[in-house]
Amino acid sequence: MKQTLILISLICFSTGNIMAQHTIEVKGKIKFIEPKMNKIEATRHEGTQKIVVAETPVNKDGTYKLTINVDKPQSLSLSYPWWQSVNIWVEDENLEVDFHGRDTAKIVIKNPPYVYIRGGKNNEVMNWINFERYRNYQQMIELYRELYNSKIHEDEKEEIRVASAIGYSDQENYRAHMRYICEHYADRTSVIAAINDLDEEKDAALIEKTLNTLEKSNPKVVANYRATAKKERDCELRMQIGQSIPEFEAYTPKGKKMNVQNFKGKVLVLDFWASWCGPCRQEVPNLKKAYEEFKNKNVEFLSVSVDTKKEDWIRALKEENMPWPQAQAPNGGRQVMDTYQFSGIPFILVIDQNGNLYRKNVRGQQIQEAICECLTGKPTQDKKKSQRIKAANMM
Incomplete structure (x- = not known):
């Protein structure tokens, strides 16, 4: 429990x-x-x-x-x-x-x-x-x-x-x-x-x-x-590893609706964050590093803000300059947080090509390791890093 x-x-x-x-x-x-x-x-x-x-x-x-x-x-x-x-x-x-x-x-x-x-x-x-x-x-x-x-x-x-x-x-x-x-x-x-x-x-x-x-x-x-x-x-059960990832609604700065179905057939790194969250913004360089490594390898990224004020989100987007799709969840992310069963951010997931949850709560180097494993089907060679990934998924 x-x-x-x-x-x-x-x-x-x-x-x-x-x-x-x-x-x-x-x-x-x-x-x-x-x-x-x-x-x-x-x-x-x-x-x-x-x-x-x-x-x-x-x-x-x-x-x-x-x-x-x-x-x-x-x-x-x-x-x-x-x-x-x-x-x-x-x-x-x-x-x-x-x-x-x-x-x-x-x-x-x-x-x-x-x-x-x-x-x-x-x-x-x-x-x-x-x-x-x-x-x-x-x-x-x-x-x-x-x-x-x-x-x-x-x-x-x-x-x-x-x-x-x-x-x-x-x-x-x-x-x-x-x-x-x-x-x-x-x-x-x-x-x-x-x-x-x-x-x-x-x-x-x-x-x-x-x-x-x-x-x-x-x-x-x-x-x-x-x-x-x-x-x-x-x-x-909906958020167990291997389960089909639930749908949710989020909207781009121009009002276009985004959801995980937009990325079916590709590995998706899904990042929940907010402008006011210091640890979230500390993860941005790690996400950028992973993006540069995998952007041409059938991997997509989507960052979803749980900001309540759109202007705060837009300001943070300009400051962080993340080169992948960005969206904001309605009502401060209340519905998506309930659906995805998380209360703290950043909350970063890796979803496989079939739309199933592959890893959750990954941070830092774990992001790249999880993407690599998802693409190749093989665990990373560093035993300690693999143990840390496993531990993170138990949280």
């Missing part, structure tokens, strides 16, 4: 009756206030889109009080933007959450302190889940410290970056804790957050057992979870 939680909306029923909409209160204090981003917000995700559920300003003394309308139990992200966030369970419990706030230390890697939630049995479970994630994050920090504090070979540095990008370093230990939560707290609706971090195949029996237990007190919650999980799985 993906690392990122399926933060689903759950319809709350209690002994067969619909739960009336009500409010809960979340209050707390920020130790170090960030003047440029002085608010607290609660958000949820619909597909790849972040939806702000509630927000409130932080008072001058660092205190805040946030009111959240609740018509269904669900996991939300409570955050002090730029600095800290924590997953909370909103249902019928008032909560207290304090944040450390702005970090004044001059560090390369953010390492905020653990955030504890006070209030209610469901959030006792969330505290446990959040703490295990926090511990794993600390292990990832150690990988980065090794990268920045030691003089090691570039290939080894790259391997550390890949290991960090794939996820936290001790997933099996983490899942063992999630299994324990499912086995002992299946009567609490927040157990859904632990289920989301289990392995769908290895833990299938435990997941079913936990859902069956929860179903006795919350049948509609479980029914909605099953439906949402199925929808997520169907989306994931």
Whole structure:
């Protein structure tokens, strides 16, 4: 199962009756206030889109009080933007959450302190889940410290970056804790957050057992979870290696409609980016290098912007001067991001001559390697590079 939680909306029923909409209160204090981003917000995700559920300003003394309308139990992200966030369970419990706030230390890697939630049995479970994630994050920090504090070979540095990008370093230990939560707290609706971090195949029996237990007190919650999980799985299947790539709409600066069918019969490098995305623009030289190498070898390139403002996109096109077709996805790319199951950019894919997904999430030298493999049907000779490509596709 993906690392990122399926933060689903759950319809709350209690002994067969619909739960009336009500409010809960979340209050707390920020130790170090960030003047440029002085608010607290609660958000949820619909597909790849972040939806702000509630927000409130932080008072001058660092205190805040946030009111959240609740018509269904669900996991939300409570955050002090730029600095800290924590997953909370909103249902019928008032909560207290304090944040450390702005970090004044001059560090390369953010390492905020653990955030504890006070209030209610469901959030006792969330505290446990959040703490295990926090511990794993600390292990990832150690990988980065090794990268920045030691003089090691570039290939080894790259391997550390890949290991960090794939996820936290001790997933099996983490899942063992999630299994324990499912086995002992299946009567609490927040157990859904632990289920989301289990392995769908290895833990299938435990997941079913936990859902069956929860179903006795919350049948509609479980029914909605099953439906949402199925929808997520169907989306994931569409984006598996070897599957036919889904269609989407995007338009050139002159308004011409573009889609992947325009490139059938050729290898296509599909690049999702935005003018405001620094890492995206850092990839442009790598894309140009690949373009120059393969432009006369039955390979096409298409960059699709998820900018919301056309003028920003056009300005960036003039600055980057990319010599291949350019298009912009409508509505800031919301539909294509849901269809292609990505939330971060750059997101670069290689599609084969038959319109099937060959590689995804390739960066840097991986772009040229993936194109070469797709054209020849042979893996690259550099073993370490091949391993990194494989790792990138697992993300």
